[in-house]
Amino acid sequence: xKSGICSSCRLPKALLVCECCQANQCKSCAIKLKxxxxxxLPVIPTELTHLIYCGLCFDEKVAPxxxxxxxxxxxxxxxxxxxxxxxxxxxxxxxxxxxxxxxQCEDKxxxxxxxxxxxxxxxxxxxxxxxxxxxxxRMQAYQTTQWNxxxxxxxxxxxxxxxx
Numbered sequence: 001x002k003s004g005i006c007s008s009c010r011l012p013k014a015l016l017v018c019e020c021c022q023a024n025q026c027k028s029c030a031i032k033l034k035x036x037x038x039x040x041l042p043v044i045p046t047e048l049t050h051l052i053y054c055g056l057c058f059d060e061k062v063a064p065x066x067x068x069x070x071x072x073x074x075x076x077x078x079x080x081x082x083x084x085x086x087x088x089x090x091x092x093x094x095x096x097x098x099x100x101x102x103x104q105c106e107d108k109x110x111x112x113x114x115x116x117x118x119x120x121x122x123x124x125x126x127x128x129x130x131x132x133x134x135x136x137x138r139m140q141a142y143q144t145t146q147w148n149x150x151x152x153x154x155x156x157x158x159x160x161x162x163x164x
Contacts, residue, residue: 007054018030048065073117102118130150
């Protein structure tokens with residue numbers, strides 16, 4: 001990779017390149033995004049899959065998406081979850097929406113958070129009839145567990161939530 005002039009600070013020795021607009025960036029001006037920054041999105045847009053951005057590309061494309069992602073993640077942490085075994089509390093709730101499913105998660109907590117994230121992304125605040133199952137996967141001498149889950153999303157006013 002050639003060294004050039006940084007497009008942000010105009011200093012020589014810009015060793016990095018913005019992966020979005022191909023502008024030269026020095027190490028101090030380049031904004032590095034973690035590889036799993038948008039890992040809970042079902043489909044990640046191509047402009048968010050890069051790891052190195054210039055300030056302009058980051059402000060235009062990544063910052064708004066990252067703010068929306070973090071807001072949805074905060075909502076996901078507040079989603080009310082009722083498992084299938086709690087059917088007594090949810091028996092009167094209408095199950096009109098299609099179930100949300102997630103597959104091949106690393107642990108039970110991640111599976112539940114991914115379900116809640118998908119529900120929050122679709123503007124729901126409750127998951128009912130949640131079922132989380134584990135499955136042992138064997139790869140020659142190595143064995144691991146994959147988690148799968150499903151649940152029905154609902155929007156319920158806080159005043160009408162079933163008592164826990």
